Amino acid sequence: MSLQINDRLLWPGGKRKALTLSYDDGISQDKRLLELLNKYGVKCTFNLNSGLLGIKGTVSAEKKEVPHNKVEKSETALLYRGHEIACHGRYHESLAGMDRARCVWEILADRQALEEITGQPLTGYAYAFGVCDDNIIMALKNCGIAYARTIESTHRFDIPSDFLKWNPTCHHDDEKLFALTGEFLSDDMYFSLYSPAKLFYVWGHSYEFDQNENWEHIEKFVKQISGREDVFYATNREIYQYVTAYRRLVFSTDSTLVYNPSCISVWLGGAFTKEIAEVKPGQTLRLPEPVNM
């Protein structure tokens, strides 16, 4: 037997499902992707290289050669409005083994330039080439980066324990994408010791839809997963900020009381109850009765 305290994270409104996307490199194909995302109301974080904005080129990466034109600096803020802009390194260099000062500059100069463009403090990052190690993480911390996405697929919907090693659920081309979508949308209980709430995280590059000539693939996915009352559609930043607010909650030793010191509401519940509790900013609340298992 165990006692289930209803102190687990639920998404805003008491929802049990959240979707976030992440697309890299800031390229012209993002425009078509954005049209699609805006049409269906799905949110995304776009990871940009500020030192490469406006540069034109092509990409093949052992596939069909397609345009790889970086978006113009002047159009960036407006283009990505309603979504999130995050850092991806000033010049998209691999930071592995790089001189420490250069490594910090590659991150910090990118952050500063993108903050000037957006007029907001930016603390999100995606690892260029997916390269992540302890030295790079140290540099990110010193540059004030709070969350950083890898390219390691989990094929799960867990909330990351360490946001500087934020592993996505899968890439959009993953053969399991639609099986995972079905699992995500299902109301069956999600088995996770941390929270019954699911987080589906999909990443990619929009030029890949040109390379694979499969724009219908992402439209099918977005269409299937959008417009649902029970899903929290969020940027990476919104996910990070919400989970951080949850982690700042202060519980009484007997787990009956909870205090929320943050400026946003946090919703709590449990795997075995439909009861939910909203802890408002600055509020101390009595939790719903525990469930005997």
Ligand SMILES: [Zn+2]
């Ligand atoms: Zn990249």
